[in-house]
Structure formats: structure tokens, C-alpha cells
Amino acid sequence: QVQLVESGGGLVQAGGSLRLSCAASRRSIIVATMGWFRQAPEKEREFVAAITWNSGTTNYANSVKGRFTISRDNAKKTVSLQMNSLKPEDSAVYYCAAKYRSIRYAGDALSEYEYWGQGTQVTVSS
Secondary structure (H helix, E strand, C coil): CCCEEEECCEEEECCCCEEEEEEECCHHHHHCEEEEEEECCCCCCEEEEEECCCCCCEEECCCCCCCEEEEEECCCCEEEEEECCCCHHHCEEEEEEEECCCCCCCCCCHHHCCEECCCEEEEEEC
16 A cells, blocks of 8 residues: 655735655655646546656646646656646645556556645645
8 A cells, every 4th residue: 555645725916836746655655657647626536747666757637738848767666757837727725646557658547546635725826
């Protein structure tokens, strides 16, 4: 079992920035592909970004390309999501996730990910 704990959410004005972090409980996370997903009220959970185990490949949803950056620090067992130029439509609960299958692929499908954090709220005011 791997436990993931997100932090860094909060309230920010449109155009502002936030940095989310996800801390993993086990060292084995260094061989997992990590992803960020989000879920707004009354909407389905959607893919935001993913990064392979060695940071060799990243993948972003079209809606966040050029504004968000995913990164990881395997020594610290953390993955981060730098979010710039935030928009009200970015408001959601953001979840960190990990998968140990197809780790060379920064997949965007929820079903691929085996472990999930509890989420952190991001609210962007207009």
C-alpha cells in the first residue's frame, strides 16, 4: 500500500499561482508514474498532468498546457504541480495518484492509477 498526501491548496485570485505537493509514504513511489487529477462539483474527475518515474515524459491536459508544470523529486518522494495563470474554471479538488503499471507511459486514464490521495481544494476567484 502507498499513501499519498496532498497539500498546498487554497484560495487564490484569477491570474495567481499555487503550488501543490504530494508526499508518498513509501520509497517504491520512485518507480511509479505519478498523476494529478481534479474534480469540480457535479463534474467527473478529470486528468490534469502526469509524469513518468524518471521524469522522462510528461503529459498535460489541453486545458492546462502552458500554465501548469508537473515535477517530481524521487529523493524526497514528492511530486508537485505548479499552477500559474489560474482561472476560475481551475477550481476543483485536486488529487494525486500513482500507478506501477506501464510506468514508461504518462497515462491520462483514471482507471490506470492504483493509489489516490484524499485531495486538496483549489478555489480561484474571479
